[in-house]
Amino acid sequence: MKHLPKHLRPRWRYLAVHLETWPDADLDRRDFQRSVWFATQNLLGDAGSADADCKVLHFEFADGTGEAIVRARHGHADEARAALACVDEIRGDPVGLFVAGISGTVRACEEKYLRRDGQIPDERKVVFEDDQRSAVVRGNRYDVRTDGAFAGATELDFE
Structure with missing residues (x-):
């Protein structure tokens, strides 16, 4: 099977997300992905959430803080950002999300927005x-x- 030509491939935007909650919360990638899907579906509806196609590509969480990279379809980054703002709890634990920035590649997203500040709890x-x-x-x-x-x-x- 051949690859699609570059001009026919889907284009993506990558959102760098910082998470913060209480130190005893236990979150994983699956829980975060489910919360993102529910938030996009509740905010944008079935057709809008299918268009945005939000997917968690990278997730790290420990001691109440974490970071994630969420992929969204080009042209729907603002809708994805709004949906992420609607996530206020994950599996019953209150959580605060902050979108640090949006990038065109995963590598640029990691280098620009997910630099560790070395702050150890x-x-x-x-x-x-x-x-x-x-x-x-x-x-x-x-x-x-x-x-x-x-x-x-x-x-x-x-x-």
Whole structure:
């Protein structure tokens, strides 16, 4: 079977996505893909989601943060970006998504938008609500473990 000529091949755009949730969340590629499909179908309908054809190509997630590359058909990148903005939870865990940028190739997407900042989460003991508690620290953000859940805090909350 021969390949299609270049002018007849489908063209794609690649969206770099950063994910953030509570440190104890356990997410995988399949869960994220399912959430993206549901969001595109709910926002764009059956025909629109088929046109956008969003697919997760790359997914990494650990300790509450992660990154992904989502492929969308050329001309439908804005619709895919809007659908990603509709994802607010994955398998019951609240999640925040941020589209860092859109690129024409996977390689350019990785090089421009998915550079690791070297920020490794750190676990510390902090005093929160007059009690010593465990907290996961990422930069100047603290996720303090309360009674079976987490509370988001900053350095100003501890002074």
